[in-house]
Amino acid sequence: MTVLTLDPESKTPIYLQIVQEMKTLVMTGKLHPHEQIPSVRKTAKSLAVNPNTVQKAYAALEREGILYSVTGKGDFVADNAARIKEMRKQEIREMFQRVTREARDSGLWIDEIFSIVDEAYSGR
Amino acid sequence: MTVLTLDPESKTPIYLQIVQEMKTLVMTGKLHPHEQIPSVRKTAKSLAVNPNTVQKAYAALEREGILYSVTGKGDFVADNAARIKEMRKQEIREMFQRVTREARDSGLWIDEIFSIVDEAYSGR
Amino acid sequence: MTVLTLDPESKTPIYLQIVQEMKTLVMTGKLHPHEQIPSVRKTAKSLAVNPNTVQKAYAALEREGILYSVTGKGDFVADNAARIKEMRKQEIREMFQRVTREARDSGLWIDEIFSIVDEAYSGR
Amino acid sequence: MTVLTLDPESKTPIYLQIVQEMKTLVMTGKLHPHEQIPSVRKTAKSLAVNPNTVQKAYAALEREGILYSVTGKGDFVADNAARIKEMRKQEIREMFQRVTREARDSGLWIDEIFSIVDEAYSGR
DNA sequence: GTGGTCTAGACCACC
DNA sequence: GTGGTCTAGACCACT
Numbered sequence A, B, C, D: 001m002t003v004l005t006l007d008p009e010s011k012t013p014i015y016l017q018i019v020q021e022m023k024t025l026v027m028t029g030k031l032h033p034h035e036q037i038p039s040v041r042k043t044a045k046s047l048a049v050n051p052n053t054v055q056k057a058y059a060a061l062e063r064e065g066i067l068y069s070v071t072g073k074g075d076f077v078a079d080n081a082a083r084i085k086e087m088r089k090q091e092i093r094e095m096f097q098r099v100t101r102e103a104r105d106s107g108l109w110i111d112e113i114f115s116i117v118d119e120a121y122s123g124r
Numbered sequence E: 001g002t003g004g005t006c007t008a009g010a011c012c013a014c015c
Numbered sequence F: 001g002t003g004g005t006c007t008a009g010a011c012c013a014c015t
Helices: A014-027 A040-047 A051-063 A081-105 A110-122 B014-027 B040-047 B051-063 B081-105 B110-122 C014-027 C040-047 C051-063 C081-105 C110-122 D014-027 D040-047 D051-063 D081-105 D110-122
Strands: A067-070 A074-077 B067-070 B074-077 C067-070 C074-077 D067-070 D074-077
Touching (some): A040 A051, C014 C081, C110 D081, D014 D040
Antiparallel strands (some): B067 B074
């Protein structure tokens, strides 16, 4: 499986970093439906992170229907890419709403915002 | 002076909400250079919040050069709106960069993003 | 009398700003022994400052022997320039001690300090 | 880790004393990049001071890029000693500028200042 | 009255 | 265990 990468200095909690990376791996097809993912302990070891943290991430992913777990066998990627993509899109919509509103309230015109987004999308 | 409003539901800390509202008040010209702003205690009372919390917000604003404080007299709006507007724009640019990159990594096309932004900008 | 100038944004209290300016006026001979200085109220008005603040400054100056007051007539410059200069020198010595020690503890060499002082002395 | 010491007599606030001591510890290489520093509570206890006070100091240090904090794990020394040393030097330069200008305005010659600095640097 | 610092004690999310 | 936020109440110097 593709390797996850964490930023220990980031302010977003580690378990959320894991959740987000897993989501994009699934959405972008780098993880396939019904594929088995590494165990909590394996992931924890490979990320040099507390197993509880990984456990928390997996639980969240399961709650959202992105993983399903088979007792005694392990965790697997669920088969509902469409729903997931829609969910993710909703999340992103909300993020954009927050930040766009802030920008507008600070007096930026929509053209300025478009240009910033454009630059961010192509750049880097 | 224009009244501040808090969102008790929000996950962003109270003191940061105050900071952000003040910033936009200054940036949008609703607060003028050298204008005195309500005292720590007054603001605390009117927001039904502890004075220490307001103090923390005001201290942050002073650090960023948006306010200056005169002990015994009060806090005043600093005289560098231009610089501040540029700073704020930079902040917003960074927020958009983060979220735009996430969106792109999740497979959204730039047209989808533009439409989301457009909706958020005009909508409520 | 030469006019005092205050920096309202400065962190050193106004009454101390007055004290310090008066001292240097006396030391540098811009105020002469037995010369009368403006009354508390006059100074307060000309500085747009609370009379209590000026009163506090004058009291401090009197305590240090830089002024003497004649009841019913006003305040006058004392006649002990030598002593004052020595006092002031002592104050400055202490300030330099504090900051020099800090610099040394931060790993600066004395040559670096000399060069900084030199630059500050000649430069504006 | 090296122990911090407070001067209860000093007029500079406790949290600032902590900030300054930490800075010089980092600058002088007594604290290494990515080294974990004692927790807020531990430091508070060892200094016989309220945790909030230490928290305030650590927050300031993080703001200045000297520490980074990882919730749930602790605080760590940041990895930019060079930048910090330069910043500190700038601070010191400004302090010398202030006090040197005062000294000059009080009529001291640069030789007198040099001798004072020299004495302070070697002495004590 | 003002801002600024400090204490004591609590709660939260995270690891 | 960790850092971060918040409250309540106190004290100080300055205006």
